[in-house]
Amino acid sequence: MSHYAPDAKWHEMAAGGIIPQAGNAVEYVVGGWRNERPVKDNECCIDCLFCWVYCPDNAIEIEGRSVKNSGIDLEHCKGCGICAKVCPKDCIKMVNEIEARAE
Ligand code: SF4
Numbered sequence: 166m167s168h169y170a171p172d173a174k175w176h177e178m179a180a181g182g183i184i185p186q187a188g189n190a191v192e193y194v195v196g197g198w199r200n201e202r203p204v205k206d207n208e209c210c211i212d213c214l215f216c217w218v219y220c221p222d223n224a225i226e227i228e229g230r231s232v233k234n235s236g237i238d239l240e241h242c243k244g245c246g247i248c249a250k251v252c253p254k255d256c257i258k259m260v261n262e263i264e265a266r267a268e
Pocket residue numbers: 202203219220221222223224225237241242243244245246247248249
């Protein structure tokens with residue numbers, strides 16, 4: 166059983182809250198934590214890849230060497246806003262999650 170299963174008891178978790186298995190982020194759907202979601206304007210994107218490099222959750226999707234026409238993996242995006250902050254062309258906007266879901 167994973168040490169961080171949603172129903173794990175405190176005594177089933179690893180001592181000190183460490184994550185003993187590296188590279189396991191893909192197993193965890195963290196999109197439900199998000200208050201804001203990134204929306205990318207592919208038309209203005211210059212494919213500099215800054216958003217892809219800096220995203221801490223590897224949620225910027227890439228096709229070949231391009232993110233221009235790819236999406237954002239909202240199951241793994243936590244809504245931190247780093248991608249929007251680093252985009253030199255201001256192509257990524259953070260929008261309210263509840264409003265985005267309602268649309
Ligand atoms: S908001 Fe954060 S987690 Fe989501 S795609 Fe942008 S950098 Fe990645």
